[in-house]
Amino acid sequence: MQSLKEVSTELHELFEMVHHIRKMEKGTFLFQEGAIANELYIVQSGILQVSKIIPDGRELTLRMCKKGDLIGEIDIFCPSQKYLLSGRVAESGEVAVIMKDVLEEKLSKNLPLSLVYMKWMSQQYRKTQTKFRDLVLHGKKGALYSTLIRISNSYGIMKTDGIMIRLPLTNQELANFCGTSREVVNRLLSDLRKANIISIDKGTITIHDIDYLRNEIDCERCPVEICRIN
Structure with missing residues (x-):
């Protein structure tokens, strides 16, 4: 996942929406598949491993995210969406938390930021593909x-x-x-x-x-x- 600076300086506006800073401890989950997806995260320190865990316990890791990375490709403007992946902490650190409803409100009023955010989302899909x-x-x-x-x-x-x-x-x-x-x-x-x-x-x-x-x-x-x- 690209850092915010690499995507566009305009995405730095996301920092204005940060609700709070959350500590994350190694071995714990920041978010888990199936939980209500109502938060977006910016890694401040540490490393977060984003994976798909299948029923037999096997794990397919898709990303290892570090400082500056944006995590949580939530479906905005869609009610009651759930996380499709899990985020497990590989190295203790902190993340900045952005609430989904705040993000939606900001994007609905800021067309340039919305376009940059859409570009970032498109890049994540290309990486996965x-x-x-x-x-x-x-x-x-x-x-x-x-x-x-x-x-x-x-x-x-x-x-x-x-x-x-x-x-x-x-x-x-x-x-x-x-x-x-x-x-x-x-x-x-x-x-x-x-x-x-x-x-x-x-x-x-x-x-x-x-x-x-x-x-x-x-x-x-x-x-x-x-x-x-x-």
Whole structure:
């Protein structure tokens, strides 16, 4: 998810609608699937993991959101809508809370802000569509490669030997992004390490040959603002 500054400076007007600041503790849920969707959030600190949890307990992670990210693609001007996803706190921090009714009132009176908000919503749908495209068309290996590329765009730092991902993730967390098992991710990561495509040091992944990952999934070179996990 793009930060407010990246979408448009006009979205900074959302800060004027902040109702209150809420602390979030690691391991807890900020919001859960099925609950009434009446709040929008701006991450102030910490990391929030947005996921779809299916009945058998498996989890498909769609985003890892950080400071400045806008969360909660609620359906505005629709009564009694519910959250379709869950937001679990991966790193303790705070969020600014915007109430849905306040947002609706502001958007109804501010056409420029409404257009920018619609653009932001459109980008979120495009991100979700491309993620599911990779999951469906490229299988488990392609899903992992796509995830590594997206994570590098969101949390990568250029180093002399490649792109270091400054977001430590367990193999289970990577598996949740790919909709597969930890065992499958273990094997695929091992293959990439042996081929010197990546290296892993104390949970930190460095991608040495990102072009290899892109070529393996026939990367369409989407704009970076679309090819992200936040």
